[in-house]
Amino acid sequence: MSASNAQSSSTAIRPKLSELFRAFVIVSISGFGGALPWARRMIVDQRRWMTAEEFNEAFALSQFLPGPNVVNFSVVFGSRFGGAPGAAVALAGLMGPPLIIVTILAVLYARFGDLEVLGRILAGITAAATGLLIAVVAKMATPLFGKRWDWAPLVAIAAFIGVAIMQWPLPLVFAVLAPVSVACAWMTR
Amino acid sequence: MNDNPLIALAGYFALLSLFAVGGANAAIPEMHRIAVEVMHWMSDRQFADSFAISQVSPGPNIIIVTLIGYHVAGLAGAAVATAAMCGPTCVLAFLVARTWDRFKEARWRIAIQAGLVPVSLGLIAASAFVLARSADHNIYAAAITAITAIVGFATRINPLWIFAVGGLLGLSGWV
Numbered sequence: 001m002s003a004s005n006a007q008s009s010s011t012a013i014r015p016k017l018s019e020l021f022r023a024f025v026i027v028s029i030s031g032f033g034g035a036l037p038w039a040r041r042m043i044v045d046q047r048r049w050m051t052a053e054e055f056n057e058a059f060a061l062s063q064f065l066p067g068p069n070v071v072n073f074s075v076v077f078g079s080r081f082g083g084a085p086g087a088a089v090a091l092a093g094l095m096g097p098p099l100i101i102v103t104i105l106a107v108l109y110a111r112f113g114d115l116e117v118l119g120r121i122l123a124g125i126t127a128a129a130t131g132l133l134i135a136v137v138a139k140m141a142t143p144l145f146g147k148r149w150d151w152a153p154l155v156a157i158a159a160f161i162g163v164a165i166m167q168w169p170l171p172l173v174f175a176v177l178a179p180v181s182v183a184c185a186w187m188t189r
Numbered sequence: 190m191n192d193n194p195l196i197a198l199a200g201y202f203a204l205l206s207l208f209a210v211g212g213a214n215a216a217i218p219e220m221h222r223i224a225v226e227v228m229h230w231m232s233d234r235q236f237a238d239s240f241a242i243s244q245v246s247p248g249p250n251i252i253i254v255t256l257i258g259y260h261v262a263g264l265a266g267a268a269v270a271t272a273a274m275c276g277p278t279c280v281l282a283f284l285v286a287r288t289w290d291r292f293k294e295a296r297w298r299i300a301i302q303a304g305l306v307p308v309s310l311g312l313i314a315a316s317a318f319v320l321a322r323s324a325d326h327n328i329y330a331a332a333i334t335a336i337t338a339i340v341g342f343a344t345r346i347n348p349l350w351i352f353a354v355g356g357l358l359g360l361s362g363w364v
Binding site: 084 | 204205206207208210211212213214218219222226234235237238239240242244245246247249250251252255256259260271274275277278279281282283285286287289293296297299300301302303304305306307308310311312313314315316317318319320321323324325330331333334335336337338339340341342348351352354355356357358360362363364
């Protein structure tokens with residue numbers, strides 16, 4: 001185990017692999033509508049494996065990386081405390097229970113998905129979940145659009161138009177906009 | 190494109206996992222474009238249903254790829270889609286995590302982080318747009334979306350309550 005390159009946490013409590021696994025299982029099955037608040041509660045408040053600042057720093061890295069944020073976080077956190085085995089164990093704990101549950105739901109949907117009642121319930125949930133996503137966008141946009149009108153809102157609008165209206169492939173939109181946006185950020189700092 | 194759906198699933202989702210800045214919510218339009226419009230794996234409604242199921246399931250929302258994979262190719266499809274969506278980004282996360290602290294104050298790192306925020310905002314806004322177009326096919330569904338958006342923005346209510354109310358309104362035939 002390559003624990004030698006893992007940094008020690010200032011809180012000085014180092015979880016064992018089995019504890020890591022159990023912690024991420026609990027985070028995954030509690031985390032309806034986003035696992036972040038649960039991960040923070042477990043890791044910072046209950047187990048004291050990280051300070052709030054260390055957690056924020058690790059999570060900033062997870063958001064900066066592409067792909068699902070909480071999945072990235074499990075890898076970043078697990079590798080910090082247990083190298084590659086730690087990362088694998090944290091990831092398995094996070095993804096294992098949801099995979100089993102969702103596979104069961106997928107089997108049920110394949111069998112009963114045509115039922116009109118189920119369709120109506122899911123349509124109601126989708127309408128509500130879409131509203132919540134709009135709320136997320138509004139919360140993210142407030143600091144970005146509230147300040148002086150600069151390049152950042154223009155990039156956000158361009159990404160929206162490219163993907164939602166023009167329906168261009170995401171890799172294409174990303175390959176054009178990300179370098180422009182990073183260059184703008186570089187020059188305004 | 191290859192006829193084997195497992196290869197198509199693996200290819201599309203592995204590529205997508207490397208461009209989805211902002212997580213699962215930012216990847217919805219591209220998943221919709223591929224699954225519904227390009228590959229015709231599922232109908233618009235089946236995609237919206239998969240999104241709803243992924244939202245009410247515990248765990249990361251990226252689990253929607255498991256549902257799409259299962260719909261396309263059964264258990265093997267579910268496994269391949271999930272592994273493809275998580276694999277490349279996990280390897281990247283593992284490699285970057287080892288060197289990250291060294292570059293904490295580096296100017297290029299700060300510029301990349303600041304530059305990606307508006308891109309992911311635009312992508313998540315596009316997700317909301319694509320989902321609204323699938324879900325809000327009448328005035329009542331649109332009203333649920335609008336009210337939920339306001340409640341979600343103004344309060345910190347547990348999303349499960351909002352999903353429960355949305356599901357009940359759907360059940361009672363309003364949507």
